[in-house]
Structures are given as structure tokens and as C-alpha cells.
Amino acid sequence: MRLDGRIAVRFVLLLAWASFLAWLWFSGEMVRYLGPRTYWVIPFGALTLGGAALAHLPWLRGGPSEPVRRSDLVSGLIVVAPLLLVLAVPQPDLGSLAASRKASFGGGGGPALIVPGAGHDGEVAFIDLSYANESEEYALKAGVVEDEIVHLTGFVSEVSPDRVRLTRFYVSCCAADAVPYSADILLSPRMGGYSQDQWLRVRGRIAKDDDGRYVVEPTMIEPVAGPRDPYL
């Protein structure tokens, strides 16, 4: 009786991924990778992968077994490579570069334009301001009107002399589907010095700029640390 190398390799793969998912689960780091709709995948994955790993235990020491082949090990290395990437880049963020790469198909209007029905009682948020710039009907339903007070927390995705664009991603499923929603914050001459990817908390009132787009005139801008859950 000796250790079955090929079963051992697969046991290690499953255990490594189960451990990573368990760490995401208990540390709360899963909010960095997934959206609320798919949080359940983390405990589900940790338990199923862990269970599958444990199911290998009775066969780790088997009868006569074939040696571990190079193809098994290369496959194993490929499967654990993302875990090495996590070790190398432990706290990755989607920042201003991602905002410039990710799809944000609002703003142009056109014959095909559809926007969701609004009508909530909550505070006006990033998503409302984005859609309001595409549809006045939406703006009315969402309560996006001039002089309405808003509170926004996001990162700076663009900086110009008279305004900063404050952005936050909405993640439905995982970071691959992140959609940036932004609001332009007008700056008075005494405001400034903000840099890309800096997190800011803004309090202000809704106004319209010279192009008729909804913007925020701030009464307070405060640099803050990035929140634990970086998404909307």
C-alpha cells in the first residue's frame, strides 16, 4: 500500500480551492469578487469542494497505482495558478482604469433607449443620476430634481479643472460584469487637489450644468478610505 499520487494531486487541488473559498467566506473578502446575488456560491463552493476533497481520503492510500504524470501536474499548476495570483495581488480593486474600460452605455439616448421604471422612496443614488441623464421621465419618477440633497461615496474616475467624476461599480454576479455608474461633482475654485482613484464622500444638491445634464454641487467633500464593500 502506498500513496496514490494522482489522487493526491487532485485532493490537493480541491482542498486548496475549498480553503480559498472558505477564507473568502469567513474573512468577508468575497464582496470584492462577487455581487450580492451570488454570495451564496462561496459557502456552497467551499462546502462542495471541501466535501469532494474529503471524499478522496479513503482512496489516497490505495492499491497499485500509476505514477503521477507530467500532464496531471501541469494541469494542477494551471488550476492553482489563480490562487498564486491572489497571493501576489491580495487586494485588487476596480478603479479608474476599469471605469474607462467597462461598458457604460448610457448617455446617448437614441431610438432604442429603454430605462428601468423608477419610483422608489429612498435617497437619490448613483444609478438614479446616471439614468436620469438619459430619461427625464425616469428623473421625475426617481425624484431626481434640482436642489434635491444627495450623499454619494465613490472613487474619482476623472478629474478636470472644474469637476471630478465620482464613480462606483454595480456588480450583479461577479467583478467581470461590473458596470460603472458615475456622477459629475462640480468644483468651486477653492476646491481641488483630488486625484484619480481617491475615495471621496460628497454631500451636495442636484443641479444642471450648461449642457442640461444632472450634476452635483457639493456642500461638503471629504476624502475617505475605500469601503469594505467597494460596490453599490
Added chain:
Amino acid sequence: MAYQQVAVPARSTTPGVLIGVAGLTVLVLAVRVTGAGEAPAVEIFALIATSIIVEALPFVLLGSLVSALIEVYVPERALDRIAGFPLSVQIPGAALGGLAFPVCECGSVPVARRLIARGVHPSAAVAFMLAAPIVNPVVLLSTWIAYRGFGIGPQMVGGRALLGLVVAVAAGWALGADRATIVLKRAPSDEHAGGSRGGGFVAHLSSEFAYMAKFVVIGAALAAALQTIVPQNIIAGLASNTVIASLALMALAFVLSLCSEADAFVAISFTQFSPAAQLAFLVSGPVLDTKLGFLYGASFGVRFVPRLIMVVVPIVLAGALWFEVLIT
């Protein structure tokens, strides 16, 4: 009679792999020490690739579990009975079977592989594989939830289910008819461990998982690289023409490699694009994307993917145009 499998040749292990492990460890340390991991492009790549894999792997395991159950516990006569039905019944029946299999595309591929290996006609297995990620109840429910706020929830659910079934049946028929299109590749270690049923189940589960998982990792890495490099807004200007818009969103779906259980929530953000173009995105994405390209190629051979594209794209395009006529 079981479908012929082509074994992937294996080589013996060498100390080179240990050198590879050491090299990767040094690379990780170097990235941490030099701060190269803080470069925005590296962070985006790492986050997107890892998130796709984290989300996909449990479903790959689930699919591998079903695959192992089919291999070890489903008796030969049960599959023979299925194989005895005429193809005109098998294919639509298999596509409708997707209604009862609530996993996304990563889980359906290993199941289809195993069904073919156990003798189910490739046309039926492919129809099941393509239909399941589109028509399963979780996907249709999420589509309805995403679109109900737009007032077109029932239309989008109906359109997605119907067009998904049409695509699955047509692709199953077209691709399965030519056995040269589907060369079923076998995982390098498709063996029974210990000779017992339990050992066989564990061996099949783990070999299927390890085989599929590496292609999910490669596909996710490519999808993440594309998302990091290519600005998605370049297709925003293509929204005005339904044909071009549908093709553009199908291309975007290929790049994004989203899970079908949540892609509707992404589609609704494409507000400049018509519902018909969004439907093209929702039907093509679960059957054709970057990570699936690797999974299909690894499972069914290199001819499979281009032929699938030739079948899926025109049907989805025609379906999207019909959908536009029907809802306007």
C-alpha cells in the same frame, strides 16, 4: 454503443515541474516585493479572472458530480433506452431536459461529455448542453426579475426560452449529424480507483473536475485580459442598427464570459441597445463565450467551436430581428 473517445497522451513526471513550482513562488514574491501587483491593469486582470473562476468552479464540480453519477451509477440499459428513440424525439427532448437542470454553462459541458461517452447521440447531448444554461428555471427567473422594471419581463423570458431552445435543437442537429465534428476527448485519467463503485465515482469526479477546471482557468484569464485591454464603449456607437447592434452585443457576450444566471442584470445596463439586441446577448452568451470556447475545444475537438459559431450566430440574429418585429 459508447461513443469513441480519443485519449489525451500523458507523459511521465519530471523534476521540471518542481522547478516550475519554485519559479512561480519566486514570481509571487517578486510581484509582492516590487509592488508590480499594484499596477491598475494587473489588479483589474487579477480581480476579473479570479472572480470568474470563483463563480464557475463550484458549477464545474456540480457538473462533474452529475457526470460521475451517470458514468458509475446509471445502468447501460437506461441510456440504451434513450438512445433507442428516434432523433426527432431525442433532440428536442434533450433540449427540454435543460428545464430541469439548474446550473450554468460550466456545469452542462461535463454532463454532455459523459452522456456522449455513454452512448447518447451527440446531437441530443449537444442540444441538452446548449439549452440547459438558457432555459433552466433559475436563469428564466433572473431574466424576469431583471426586466420586469422595464415592463417587458414576460416578453424577454419568452423570447429567451424560445430562441434558446431553437438554437439548441438546431445546433444539436447540425453538429451532431457529422460525427467528425465531435471528437470526444478523454480526460487523461478516466479510470476507476480501487476497483469499487465508490472509488470509481471519486476517480471520475476528480478527473473530470481537474480536466474541466484548467480550461475554465485559461478561458477566464483570456476573458480578463480582453476586458483589461479592450474598452467596451467602442461598441456603443453601433446601437442604432438592430443587426449591427445584435452582432456587437454577441461579440461583447463572447468577451465578457458571464454566468447565464446573472447576465440579464448586465444586459439591462445596455440602455442604448434595443431589447432585440439585448436578447441576442442573452441567448448567445450562454452558448458562446471565451471560457466556453476552451471548454468546448477541450471536450469536443477544435472543429466544434467554429461550426457552432456558424450555426448559432445566424439563428440568434434572425431570432432577434423577429423579436423586434413582434414586440414593436
